[in-house]
Amino acid sequence: MSSMFSSALKSIQQTNINANYSITPSAISQAGPWRIHDAKRKSTGKVYSVFIFDKKSLDAHGNSLGRSGAAAFKKVTEEVVERLKKEASSLAKLRHPSVLELVEPVEETRGGGLQFVTEPVTASLASLLQEKDDQERAGGVGGRSSRYVTEDSDGTRRRREIEIDELEIQKGLLQVSKALEFLHENAGLVHGNLTPDAILVNAKSDWKISGLSFCSPPDNSTKPTSFQPLSLYEILNPDPRLPRTVQLDLDYSSPDFVLDHNLNVSADMFSLGLLCIALYNSPHRSPLECNSSVSSYKRFFQSSSTIPTVNNNFMSSRPLPKDLLTYVLPRLITRRPAQRITAKEFQETDFFDNILVSTIRFIESFPAKTPNEKQSFLRGLNKVLPSFPKSVMEKKLLPALLEETKDKALLSLILGNVFKIIDLLPSGRRAFTDKVRPALKEIFVTNNKNAEEKDPARDAGLMVVLDNISTIANNSPGKEFRDDMLPVVAAAIAAPTHSVVDAGLRSLPVVLPVLDFSTIKNDLFPTVAQVFSKTTSLAIKVRGLQAFVILCGGSSDTGDSSGLDGLGPERKPSSSSTALDKYTMQEKIVPLIKAIKTKEPAVMVEALNVLRVVGNYADPEFIAMDILPILWHMSLGPLLNLKQFQSFMELIKTLSKKVEEEQTRKLQELSGTTNGSAAGPADDFMSFGGITGTQFDVATGATEDDFEKLVKGKSSSNNGNPMEAVGWDDAASLSSIGSPALKNPRAAQNATFSCPTGLVQDRDSGPGESPGDDPLLDTILSTPSTYYHRTIRLPSTIDQTPSVNLRELVISGFCQSVVVNILLHITATTKHYHITTTAGADVRRWAEQLNGLSVNEPTATRHGITEPIRVVLLFAPSTGER
Numbered sequence: 001m002s003s004m005f006s007s008a009l010k011s012i013q014q015t016n017i018n019a020n021y022s023i024t025p026s027a028i029s030q031a032g033p034w035r036i037h038d039a040k041r042k043s044t045g046k047v048y049s050v051f052i053f054d055k056k057s058l059d060a061h062g063n064s065l066g067r068s069g070a071a072a073f074k075k076v077t078e079e080v081v082e083r084l085k086k087e088a089s090s091l092a093k094l095r096h097p098s099v100l101e102l103v104e105p106v107e108e109t110r111g112g113g114l115q116f117v118t119e120p121v122t123a124s125l126a127s128l129l130q131e132k133d134d135q136e137r138a139g140g141v142g143g144r145s146s147r148y149v150t151e152d153s154d155g156t157r158r159r160r161e162i163e164i165d166e167l168e169i170q171k172g173l174l175q176v177s178k179a180l181e182f183l184h185e186n187a188g189l190v191h192g193n194l195t196p197d198a199i200l201v202n203a204k205s206d207w208k209i210s211g212l213s214f215c216s217p218p219d220n221s222t223k224p225t226s227f228q229p230l231s232l233y234e235i236l237n238p239d240p241r242l243p244r245t246v247q248l249d250l251d252y253s254s255p256d257f258v259l260d261h262n263l264n265v266s267a268d269m270f271s272l273g274l275l276c277i278a279l280y281n282s283p284h285r286s287p288l289e290c291n292s293s294v295s296s297y298k299r300f301f302q303s304s305s306t307i308p309t310v311n312n313n314f315m316s317s318r319p320l321p322k323d324l325l326t327y328v329l330p331r332l333i334t335r336r337p338a339q340r341i342t343a344k345e346f347q348e349t350d351f352f353d354n355i356l357v358s359t360i361r362f363i364e365s366f367p368a369k370t371p372n373e374k375q376s377f378l379r380g381l382n383k384v385l386p387s388f389p390k391s392v393m394e395k396k397l398l399p400a401l402l403e404e405t406k407d408k409a410l411l412s413l414i415l416g417n418v419f420k421i422i423d424l425l426p427s428g429r430r431a432f433t434d435k436v437r438p439a440l441k442e443i444f445v446t447n448n449k450n451a452e453e454k455d456p457a458r459d460a461g462l463m464v465v466l467d468n469i470s471t472i473a474n475n476s477p478g479k480e481f482r483d484d485m486l487p488v489v490a491a492a493i494a495a496p497t498h499s500v501v502d503a504g505l506r507s508l509p510v511v512l513p514v515l516d517f518s519t520i521k522n523d524l525f526p527t528v529a530q531v532f533s534k535t536t537s538l539a540i541k542v543r544g545l546q547a548f549v550i551l552c553g554g555s556s557d558t559g560d561s562s563g564l565d566g567l568g569p570e571r572k573p574s575s576s577s578t579a580l581d582k583y584t585m586q587e588k589i590v591p592l593i594k595a596i597k598t599k600e601p602a603v604m605v606e607a608l609n610v611l612r613v614v615g616n617y618a619d620p621e622f623i624a625m626d627i628l629p630i631l632w633h634m635s636l637g638p639l640l641n642l643k644q645f646q647s648f649m650e651l652i653k654t655l656s657k658k659v660e661e662e663q664t665r666k667l668q669e670l671s672g673t674t675n676g677s678a679a680g681p682a683d684d685f686m687s688f689g690g691i692t693g694t695q696f697d698v699a700t701g702a703t704e705d706d707f708e709k710l711v712k713g714k715s716s717s718n719n720g721n722p723m724e725a726v727g728w729d730d731a732a733s734l735s736s737i738g739s740p741a742l743k744n745p746r747a748a749q750n751a752t753f754s755c756p757t758g759l760v761q762d763r764d765s766g767p768g769e770s771p772g773d774d775p776l777l778d779t780i781l782s783t784p785s786t787y788y789h790r791t792i793r794l795p796s797t798i799d800q801t802p803s804v805n806l807r808e809l810v811i812s813g814f815c816q817s818v819v820v821n822i823l824l825h826i827t828a829t830t831k832h833y834h835i836t837t838t839a840g841a842d843v844r845r846w847a848e849q850l851n852g853l854s855v856n857e858p859t860a861t862r863h864g865i866t867e868p869i870r871v872v873l874l875f876a877p878s879t880g881e882r
Contacts, residue, residue: 017104017115023050031124032197032211033057033084033245039117047203048103049121053084055112057243073241080246081114083213088116090212093226094187097364098179100200100210120203125172126196129284132164136282166321167389169279170357171396172199172207173272174347179209180272181343184265188223189215192230192263194271195252196278197245205395214248219263232261238292250297251286256337258297266337272346273332276324277314287315301335308333323351355384360392363400371409378413385420393421394431402439408457411443412464419468422475432475437484440465445487459497466492466503469510481514482523490527498537505531505543508550512579521580525551525588533592538600545606548589553579554613585614586622594630599637601644607634608648615655620662623655631655 017023020042027035034051041048058077088106091099104117176199183189191198191212198211216230217223235248236258250258252274254267274286281287287308290296300306308314314329328351331341341349352361362369362377369377385393398421401414418436422428444462465472465488472485489511492504505528512520528551532544549555580589593607611627618627635648 016107017050017117021048021050021104021117027052029121029123029127031126031200033243036121036124038120047120049118051088051116051118052109053081053114055081055114058246076239076242080242081112084114084246086215087211087213088114090215090227091116091118091210094183094189094212096179096182098175098182098206098208100202100208118200119208121200121208122203122205123201124197125199125201125207128164128201129196129278133283164279165389167356167392168205170352170354171205171360171392172201173276173279174352174357174361175207176209176272176275177343177346180268181347183209183215184268184343188217188221188225189227190218190230190263190265191268191271192216192257193248193252194268194275195249196275196284197249199275203395204399205391213246216263218265230263232257232263236261236294238294244292247292250290250292250294251288253297254337255301255335258294259301262337264337265342266340269332269340269343269346270334270337272343273329274308276329276332277308277316277320280318280320280324281316282318307335321351323349323353327351356387359384359388360396363397366400366404374404374407374410375413378410378417381417382420385417386424390425390427394425394427397421398431398435402435405439405443408455408461411457412460415461415464415468419464419471422471428471429475432472433480437472437476437480440488441484444491448491454496459495459500462488462492462495462500463503466500466507469507473510473514476514478514478516482516482519486511486515486519486523490524493527493531498540501531501535501540502543505540505547508547512550517581520551521584525580525584529588529592533595538598538603541596541598542602542606545593545603545610548592548610549606549613551580552585552589552610552613552617554609582617582619586618586626590614590618590626590630594626599639601637601639601641604634604637604640605644605647608651612651615651615658620659624659628652628655628659 021039022042023037023039025037027037029036031051033053035054037050037052039048039050040046055077058080085106088102091102092105095101100121101119102116103119106114106116109115176194180191180194183191191209192214193211194209195211198209200208200210202208214230214235215227217225217227238244238247238250248257252271254270256262256264256267256270274288278284278286288297288300290300305312306315308329310325310330313320313325314333320329328341328346328349331339332346334340352358359381366374366377385397388397398418401418401421405411405414407414422432422436425431444458444465448458469489473481476485489504489507492500492507495501495504508524508528511524515524528544528547532541532548535541535544589610593610596603596607608631611631615623615627631648631652635645635652640648
């Protein structure tokens with residue numbers, strides 16, 4: 001039972017990493033016998049690296065051995081596996097910033113292999129040097145496709161950048177020496193196999209030490225340690241049955257090991273010197289290439305010509321840096337251990353005495369610095385950033401700066417350097433997306449719990465963000481900007497500090513082109529409108545009005561051009577690809593302008609600019625009824641000077657002219673008249689004096705006999721359908737008799753009548769018959785033998801409506817033997833009436849003169865007209881009954 005439980009537990013342990021991590025199938029790099037895979041923790045999505053050793057790589061070398069040889073080889077492979085386990089477990093014991101960080105301990109896989117999880121790494125130094133060699137042989141960076149690709153956060157796969165330049169080497173060697181100092185002085189250990197395979201480059205471009213399979217305490221060590229001493233006699237005899245990656249690399253070994261069999265910390269410094277040469281050599285290899293042969297290694301030290309020295313440029317095919325050549329390497333590549341410098345002394349050499357390396361060293365120890373030192377450093381960093389390699393800025397400096405944003409006192413200084421780095425990086429968009437944008441959202445939105453309280457440090461940071469809004473917009477697609485950066489801009493606009501609000505409003509010309517129309521209208525505009533309506537600062541009031549100009553699609557140019565020759569200056573392209581719609585301008589912005597109480601000229605002039613832009617889009621009716629009254633009211637402000645008053649008057653005149661031209665054009669289209677100089681029937685109608693019926697009209701054919709028949713009540717011989725006597729065309733031609741009563745355009749608006757609501761009624765009535773429920777019509781139609789009529793009543797929601805004077809309309813206009821179909825509408829706001837249908841063009845022209853009523857209005861909804869109230873068809877009496 002115990003055996004079964006133990007087996008089940010072992011099975012669970014073997015699959016722990018696979019169960020909790022998503023591991024990419026392809027390795028991104030190789031470090032000795034370990035394949036390095038990218039991985040993500042399933043529960044958090046955080047990125048890590050998984051080191052995997054496949055035991056099959058050992059078994060392949062022993063398949064051809066006999067039975068006895070296979071048994072011996074199996075023992076050797078078990079020793080190798082134990083040594084590799086030691087390498088992974090050593091990482092758990094040795095915690096240092098320059099030692100690879102272990103996340104999950106080593107575990108056996110089902111096939112007998114090993115795997116463990118570490119911090120995310122990009123590659124081993126050996127892989128980078130090998131790739132660099134491949135590129136140089138191919139004729140440069142662009143000569144050959146890289147075998148190494150990385151995947152961005154958006155899923156885009158790209159070629160990995162390789163930058164092993166002077167600063168990268170200096171920075172890396174400095175970090176390696178710090179790890180060696182920790183091993184030698186604190187842990188009391190010798191690394192024993194310091195090679196490019198033992199150095200990993202992490203995502204921040206830091207060099208980390210690993211490869212601790214041969215790590216051991218030095219000879220005669222008195223420090224307590226859990227590490228077992230290493231037997232040099234065992235490891236110095238390479239086994240041809242095993243791959244070189246699991247054995248000691250003699251190319252980077254010290255003569256202390258190979259020749260003297262002496263295990264001491266100075267041996268690591270000799271290996272460090274060989275590593276320095278390999279970094280500059282071409283190809284990037286150790287000058288002591290012995291192909292795992294101890295005898296070949298010994299021959300190097302039998303002749304002074306084959307020993308790396310200053311005289312032979314340390315056997316490097318390329319020139320070495322002067323400080324490295326003349327001072328550092330002679331004290332590393334030396335036969336006697338006592339003559340070698342320590343890891344700490346190595347860090348203090350002139351090789352690292354330059355501003356860039358010193359900057360990196362300072363930022364690595366940043367938490368230990370005083371506040372004054374931190375501020376002085378951040379102020380000066382901006383000047384030296386252009387000298388840094390791009391990879392160092394992106395992978396080293398940028399993450400280090402963002403980690404310090406938790407210190408609010410340094411926030412503005414840090415962000416200034418962050419945006420400087422983004423501007424300098426060719427891959428700034430990627431760096432901003434992956435690192436900077438999430439940090440900004442967390443600082444100013446997620447952690448902004450007391451937004452209404454003044455926070456000088458936070459406000460200073462917001463000012464830096466707004467000053468660099470162009471950089472943000474250029475590196476943020478629309479959706480990402482809307483989701484992450486727009487809340488930051490909105491927080492600035494709604495901030496309690498006026499200078500921050502001002503900067504937020506000034507950023508709109510840059511922000512709007514990135515946003516879609518819906519976001520501008522529903523998210524951004526309400527924030528601006530709320531700040532404008534609530535602020536008590538005249539400066540913010542002015543800036544808010546300027547923001548309205550931008551939101552309405554106007555130009556952000558606030559120059560002196562008054563544009564008094566038209567609707568403002570010649571319309572420049574909008575600062576945004578989208579602007580607010582006409583409804584929002586008319587129903588939201590104009591009421592805000594109307595509610596302004598201050599008479600300050602600066603506010604009045606900016607309001608004038610807003611109304612100028614709105615006037616480009618508003619309906620003529622809205623201009624006449626809403627915008628012009630506001631302009632007139634503001635123009636009489638007591639604080640305006642002459643020039644400002646003239647600006648108001650010019651816009652008033654321009655908008656008035658626009659209304660006049662639009663109304664004239666509309667009436668011309670409706671009347672069919674394009675040349676107003678020609679007198680039409682309407683002109684003839686209005687030209688007659690007197691009241692119709694006071695004198696005989698020859699044009700109508702009326703005689704005294706007709707009058708006598710009329711007053712004596714004698715019926716006409718043709719009193720049937722009036723259309724039998726007078727056709728449409730003939731009737732229309734008789735409409736030229738005018739009435740003086742209609743010359744007053746306001747006279748017809750005095751009388752009112754009630755419009756009863758109810759179902760539609762449709763009935764015919766004979767001569768003298770009344771509609772029955774309208775007193776005014778009853779009076780008009782009470783005279784016998786005057787009208788045949790048909791009345792249709794339609795439902796209406798209006799109980800009491802002003803009306804034209806139906807008595808004058810009917811008696812003066814429709815007693816001319818014509819048939820007229822009148823459709824009356826009412827506009828609840830403007831009280832305008834519209835006659836939409838008449839019989840004959842002449843009657844339509846005549847109807848235009850009735851109180852300025854519009855005929856055949858194309859779209860009633862354009863004016864907010866309700867449904868028709870009533871339709872009255874009036875049939876004039878037949879000819880002969882005059």
